[in-house]
Amino acid sequence: MATRKIKYINIDADKCSGCRLCESICSASHADPPYSLVNPGRSRIRVFRDEDNDVYIPVLAGPYTDVECLGRNTVMVKGKEYGECSFCRASCPSRDLFREPETDIPLKCDTCESINSEPLCVKWCLSKCLTFEEVEEEVEEETPAAA
Amino acid sequence: MPIGDTIEIDLSRGIIEKREGDLALVRDYVASKGTGTRILWDRVPPEVDAFAPESTFIMSAGVLTGTLVPGANRLCIVYKSPATNIHCYSSVGGFLGTALKRTGYDTVIVSGKSDTPVYLYINDDRVELRDARHLWGHDTRQTESLIRKELGDQAEVLSIGLAGENKVLFATAEHGAGDCAGRGGFGALMGDKNLKAIAIHGTKDIPVADTERLFDICNYILSRTHGARKGILDPAGYTFVRTFLRWADFRNFGGIVQSPEFQEEIKNSGPLTQAFIERTREREVACANCSLRCKHAYRNTDGTYVYHKCAGFYYAMFTSQILKPEFSLACKTLFERYGLDIYSTGDSVAFAIDLYEKGILTREDTDGLHLEWQNPDVYLALVHKIARREGIGDVLANGTYRAARQIGKGAERYAFTAKKLELHMNKIYHRYHMALSSAVCDRGDMTKLDSGTAGQMPRRPLSEREAYIKDGWFHYPDSYKKYFLEEGADAYGNSSIEAQASYNSYDMEQYTLADLSGICMFWLEFWMWPTINSRAMMADLMTAVTGLEIDEAEATRIASRVISLVRAYSVREGLRRQDDFDSVPKHTFEREPRPPERKLEPDTLDQLLDKFYEIRGWDRQGIPTAANLEELDLGFVREDMERRGILEGKS
Known part of the structure; x- marks a missing residue:
């Protein structure tokens, strides 16, 4: 069996302070030239927040989809109901989240691989809400398809 | 340097004008409080x-707000205070x-008065005044959530509650998790303009001139x-409790001495409050790009959350003499929803x-309400x-300065204000540092x-002071080291007059x-x-953010x-030296503090003021001199004055 490294950004939402520094550093580090701007709209991580209910949840940009979900459900947190979109990671036509402003190009977290760095949102998260972990996972070896 | 635009809003005529930012203004005044x-x-x-x-x-x-600079998130609102x-x-x-x-806007100028309640919405280039009749009468939290329902979750809202609508002279405008434009009655000004709220949502980039330099400093x-x-937290809330309890010997924060029994009660309440904070604090919350996390989330009995920080925690407790943290939370919740300044309201x-x-x-004056200490019903009834x-x-909504004059019968003796603003906590005014800070602070609230x-270090042992400098915490220029190291503080904990004024x-x-x-x-x-x-x-x-060459001398x-x-x-509004002098409560000169400290002499405060004015280039009355104004390119000010x-004009 072969192994490969899987990168995890783990989120302990109870520790999130809602400062959104992760959004700033993400958008800055992925800018061209690097750090030339800050714009959470370009960030691949967004913090969902509801101050009245003390809910702060960082959401990392996930897969792109070109269609909206058909079914919808709701999520109950601390006795308050939220739409599932609130915590959804997808770059999706139903909302602006995780798409570049102006160009509309979908955004997805690359754990900072594209900028050759450890994940900067983790590094700059001083509340230790975000942590980074690399795990060796076994993968099945690919067998050449029968001719 | 890319400069943001300016929007000008005339509420009377409903006119919104946009114009380009003014580079000269930025060069001379940078942004925020300066340009404002x-x-x-x-x-x-x-x-x-x-x-x-x-x-x-x-x-x-x-000017750094919104960049990567840690803690750079403030927005300044400049106005003539209806209170002071x-x-x-x-x-x-x-x-x-x-x-x-x-x-993309740097500056928003709002004037006029709307006939009906409106709120301002700035959404990138789209700026509009929207009907707020359906929001009028709602509290600040409700207003924020109703506006977000209309505009989307991303909108940031600054809103007034009932207090602002009713022009209470210490009304605030509240925003998000416990932030507000607190002191000086900005809420009343918004209420007077029929402006219920300001909502902002932007999607543009915030550019930076010198990225590498900025990143390194950050x-x-x-x-x-x-x-x-x-300073904020370690060890979990204790410093906090101890410091504030030391200030609680006086009620009214102006100097009426609390009864010995109550002082004893205060001492015992420290550990209880601390235990309460540790038990019930659910989260440390921060403002944008800040890792200090000074706001703490507590759950109310009704399931909502309230954010408390710093001295605010104790204000309701000391002004009511109800030493229950639960009561403090209930009060903070109420203050926030009404949009009331926690300090001025407590004082009033x-x-x-x-x-x-x-x-x-x-009883006739109070509609039959019997006012007494340690009664939560009475306290809350007065707040309502x-x-x-x-x-x-x-009457009380006019602030203690005006209320005392309306009530008469010697009430003035019990109103403790600095430049008509209720005093902030019972800071220890007999110390030179606190006395001068309170006297010369530009808005009557010495916190700023x-x-x-300057306040605490000079009295520490020399070795500690030396280590302090070595560890890089000493922010004053090198020339101040003589005050800090050689002079230190006298037996009463005070720096010399010259050192204090310089600090x-x-x-x-x-x-x-x-x-x-x-x-x-x-x-x-x-x-x-x-x-x-x-x-x-x-x-x-x-410099790194703006690209303008601002060195230390230019910043100064x-x-x-x-x-x-x-x-x-x-x-120009009439402020003079006497107002500065009176910003230190009179009892400071009359009452002996706890040993080993000693009371402040009026003459000392005079000397402190003289020295401070001299350093700033102001005359004995605290008026900037013609030479000072000319030197700072404020010729238009000199001419007007x-x-x-x-x-006196040039002859």
């Missing part, structure tokens, strides 16, 4: 009452400043946050109970009355001039630079461990310009 005051100088002269339709407020984010009638500014944290920067700053965190309620006890107020301006609340270094003057420049750049004062010398520990670093940050010059302009504004006879 420059605009206020022209728009709101003494002839314009704070509540006149022409009265204008200017909202502007700091002089220059006033409120610095709002949270996400309002970053949102404004992202709309990393350095972040590596030094521990000190400030220590305590003032009323005091007057009742002295027989100056009677103030916010709604009902009965005695209508407090310094952990204060330098700190005033630092705080001004913090306001201009949008950095929260918690990152500066407010705590004993200033993370941003030099003026050079501040200048570097500004800009700060001095803004300080003299702010002072001149208030002087000469025309008004405040300065």
Whole structure:
């Protein structure tokens, strides 16, 4: 069996302070030239927040989809109901989240691989809400398809 | 350098005008409090009452706000205060400043009065006044959530509650998780303009001139946050409790001594409060780009959350003499929803109970309410009355300075104010540092001039002071080391007159630079461990972001310009040396503090003021001299003041 490294950004939402520094550093580090701007709209991580209910949840940009979900459900947190979109990671036509402003190009977290760095949102998260972990996972070896 | 645009809104006529930013204004005044005051100088002269339709407020984010600079998130609102009638500014944290920067606007100028309630919505280039009749009468939390329902979750909202609508002179405008434009009655000004809220949503980039330089400094700053965190939290809330309890010997925060029994009760309540905080604090919450996390979330009995920080926790407890943290949370929730300043409201309620006890107020004045200490029902009833301006609340809502004069019968003796603003906590005014800070602070609230270094360090042992400098926490120029190391403090804990005036003057420049750049004062010398520990670093940050070459000397010059302009504004409104002197409560000169400290002599305060004015280039009355104004390129101020006879003209 072969192994490969899987990168995890783990989120302990109870520790999130809602400062959104992760959004700033993400958008800055992925800018061209690097750090030339800050714009959470370009960030691949967004913090969902509801101050009245003390809910702060960082959401990392996930897969792109070109269609909206058909079914919808709701999520109950601390006795308050939220739409599932609130915590959804997808770059999706139903909302602006995780798409570049102006160009509309979908955004997805690359754990900072594209900028050759450890994940900067983790590094700059001083509340230790975000942590980074690399795990060796076994993968099945690919067998050449029968001719 | 890319400069944001300016929007001008005339609420009377419903006109919104946009124009390009003014580079000259940015060069001379940078942003925020600086540009705001420059605009206020022209728009709101003494002839314009704070509540006149022409009265204008200017909202502007700091020049570093929204960039990667840690703690740079402040937005400054500059206005003539209806409470103090002089220059006033409120610095709002949270996400309002970053949102404004992202709309592409640097400055928002609002004047006029709307006929019907409206709220302002700035959404990138789209700026509109929207109907707010359905929001009128709602509390600040409801207003924020209703507006977000209309505009989307991303909108940042600053709103007033009932207190602002009713023009309570210490009404606030509230924003997000416990942030507000607190002191000086900005809420009343919004209420008077029929402006229920300001909502902002921006999606644009915030550009930076020199990226590498900025990134390096930011990393350095972040590596030094521990000190400030220590000031806020370590060991979990204890310093906090101990410090504030020491101030609680007096009620009314002006100097009426609490009874010995109550003092004893206070001492015992410390551990209880601490245990409560540790047990019930659910989260540490921060403003944009800040890792200090000074706001703490507590759950109310009704399931909602309230955010409490710092001295605010104790204000309701001490002014009511109810030493229950639960009561403090209930009060904070109520204050926030009504949009009431926690300090002024607490003071006003305590003032009323005091007057009742002295027989100056009677049951007839209070609609049959028997006022007494340690009664939560009475306390809350008074808060409701103030916010709604009902009965005695209508008088108290004018602040203790005015209320005392309305009530008469010697009530003035029990009102403790600095420049008509209720005093902030019972700071220990007999100390030179506190006395001078309170006297010269530009808006009557000395918090914006407090310094952990000048206030607490000089009295420490020499070895500690040496280590302090070695560890890089000493933010004053090298020439101040002689005060700090050689002089230290006298047996009573005071620095020399010259040292104290120098510290204060330098700190005033630092705080001004913090306001201009949008950095929260918690990152500066407010705590004993200033993370941003030099003026050079501040200048570097500004240069890296703006691309303008601002060195240490230029930063000092800009700060001095803004300080003299702010002072001149208030002087033009009638502020003089006596007002500074009276900002230290009279009892400070009359009562012996606990040994080994000693009371302040009036003569000492005079000397402190003389020295401070001299350093700033002001005359004995605290008026910026013609030479000082010319030197700082404030010729237009000199001319105006000469025309008004405040300065003697050139013959």
